[in-house]
Amino acid sequence: MPQSENSSLIRAAEIAAFFDIPRPVTAHDFEDKGNMSHEMYLIRAGTGAETREYLLQRMNNDVFTKPVEVVRSLETCMAAQRAYMEANPLPEGVSWHTVRLVRAAHGRTILEIVDEASIAFWRLMERIPGCVAYKSLSMVQDNDKRLQLAEQAARGLALFGDLTSNMEAEKLSYPLPGYRDTRVYYAQLDSVMGGTRTLDDAGPYLPADETVKEGTQFHFWLHLDDEEYEARLNDPELQPYIDTALENRDLALTLLRAIERGTVRLVAIHGDTKLENFLFDAETGAVRALVDLDTIMPHTWLADWGDMARSLVNVAGEKVSDLGEIRVDLDIFEALARGYLSTAREATDAEIALMVDAVQILALELGVRFLADYLRGDTYFKLAPEDPPDLNKTRAMVQLTLFQELTANAQDMRTIIERYAMARRHP
Ligand SMILES: Nc1ncnc2c1ncn2[C@@H]1O[C@H](COP(=O)(O)OP(=O)(O)O)[C@@H](O)[C@H]1O
Numbered sequence: 001m002p003q004s005e006n007s008s009l010i011r012a013a014e015i016a017a018f019f020d021i022p023r024p025v026t027a028h029d030f031e032d033k034g035n036m037s038h039e040m041y042l043i044r045a046g047t048g049a050e051t052r053e054y055l056l057q058r059m060n061n062d063v064f065t066k067p068v069e070v071v072r073s074l075e076t077c078m079a080a081q082r083a084y085m086e087a088n089p090l091p092e093g094v095s096w097h098t099v100r101l102v103r104a105a106h107g108r109t110i111l112e113i114v115d116e117a118s119i120a121f122w123r124l125m126e127r128i129p130g131c132v133a134y135k136s137l138s139m140v141q142d143n144d145k146r147l148q149l150a151e152q153a154a155r156g157l158a159l160f161g162d163l164t165s166n167m168e169a170e171k172l173s174y175p176l177p178g179y180r181d182t183r184v185y186y187a188q189l190d191s192v193m194g195g196t197r198t199l200d201d202a203g204p205y206l207p208a209d210e211t212v213k214e215g216t217q218f219h220f221w222l223h224l225d226d227e228e229y230e231a232r233l234n235d236p237e238l239q240p241y242i243d244t245a246l247e248n249r250d251l252a253l254t255l256l257r258a259i260e261r262g263t264v265r266l267v268a269i270h271g272d273t274k275l276e277n278f279l280f281d282a283e284t285g286a287v288r289a290l291v292d293l294d295t296i297m298p299h300t301w302l303a304d305w306g307d308m309a310r311s312l313v314n315v316a317g318e319k320v321s322d323l324g325e326i327r328v329d330l331d332i333f334e335a336l337a338r339g340y341l342s343t344a345r346e347a348t349d350a351e352i353a354l355m356v357d358a359v360q361i362l363a364l365e366l367g368v369r370f371l372a373d374y375l376r377g378d379t380y381f382k383l384a385p386e387d388p389p390d391l392n393k394t395r396a397m398v399q400l401t402l403f404q405e406l407t408a409n410a411q412d413m414r415t416i417i418e419r420y421a422m423a424r425r426h427p
């Protein structure tokens with residue numbers, strides 16, 4: 001083991017030892033770590049049959065600037081889930097785990113470690129036992145297993161929606177300013193397409209809310225020289241995609257408007273429903289948990305659903321070079337619809353009526369985000385040195401092509417939703 005790795009494990013074990021767990025404490029690499037947290041370790045505590053496993057995470061406080069509030073939302077969410085399960089026991093055979101944070105010696109679940117250079121926020125959670133996670137559906141070769149996985153993930157989202165339905169969404173803080181705010185994303189696109197170069201020029205486009213404004217304003221102006229900007233903006237290949245983004249603004253705002261009109265509920269959403277955040281029973285494949293609760297925020301669950309379905313029905317992936325490969329896998333969509341609608345108790349008919357639109361909208365919204373980022377100079381979806389310079393252009397074209405494919409398949413998707421919605425009304 002290289003020296004630095006060894007010393008970071010020693011340090012992780014020392015940090016974990018500040019928490020209330022059995023001794024001795026050892027730290028290990030954690031294979032399944034995601035990409036948001038800078039650091040994550042598997043912790044083993046205790047001896048013999050009593051050994052328990054935990055996950056130690058250093059919260060990324062560049063991304064989450066208010067870690068204490070993020071943890072508060074997470075704890076509120078876990079408590080709400082347990083309260084709901086006590087009041088409304090889950091059906092026979094369904095087992096659902098919630099994330100549990102461990103308290104540190106000072107009685108709190110978040111540990112601040114300050115040194116000369118930085119301040120780091122650490123937390124320790126119990127590892128949910130006997131589960132597996134999948135980075136993508138394509139990891140699963142067998143078609144039936146893939147459909148089963150999609151169905152289970154959708155069941156998990158429906159359970160999460162039910163279990164958190166009693167949370168007071170309007171009291172939650174927003175973990176990332178402007179996140180999932182379709183209007184902000186379009187305003188950024190308008191602003192960069194208008195050639196905005198300064199904070200002053202950005203004025204008319206900026207959000208009214210001070211916190212959102214402060215957290216997002218950097219992405220309202222250009223970070224490219226004139227020549228490169230003009231080349232990107234006038235790239236003939238991109239024109240039809242720019243048109244698609246602008247022509248569908250009204251549709252894109254449907255979910256926000258429905259929340260504002262009160263036709264769909266404002267609830268606590270998960271905010272990052274990618275497949276790898278669902279845990280599945282290693283033996284039976286049944287969904288067991290939805291983890292990574294850092295992006296809980298007020299919105300409609302349709303945003304979680306739309307984001308999950310948008311990514312899972314697109315079997316080609318998010319960076320394909322041949323846009324002709326992008327297709328909507330209707331079998332997967334059907335598995336998702338079945339999983340969600342056979343499980344959800346709290347979802348309303350008005351919400352269910354928007355389930356197809358939500359998938360289109362989330363693809364469109366993500367396309368707009370990539371497009372604006374490409375045009376202004378890749379300030380949000382930052383490029384790694386090995387990435388092609390036009391990666392965000394490709395990603396924008398993928399999502400906007402997916403949006404068009406979803407639109408072309410919308411009627412079939414509506415038929416599928418209607419079938420399972422009916423089964424729900426007349427079981
Ligand atoms: N409590 C838990 N028990 C078991 N596995 C977990 C738990 N929390 C997270 N994981 C696994 O670790 C991965 C990364 O954790 P996550 O909290 O999602 O971090 P990131 O923010 O880096 O994505 C998850 O995708 C999941 O596979």
Ligand SMILES: [Mg+2]
Pocket residue numbers: 034035036276277292
């Ligand atoms: Mg994650």
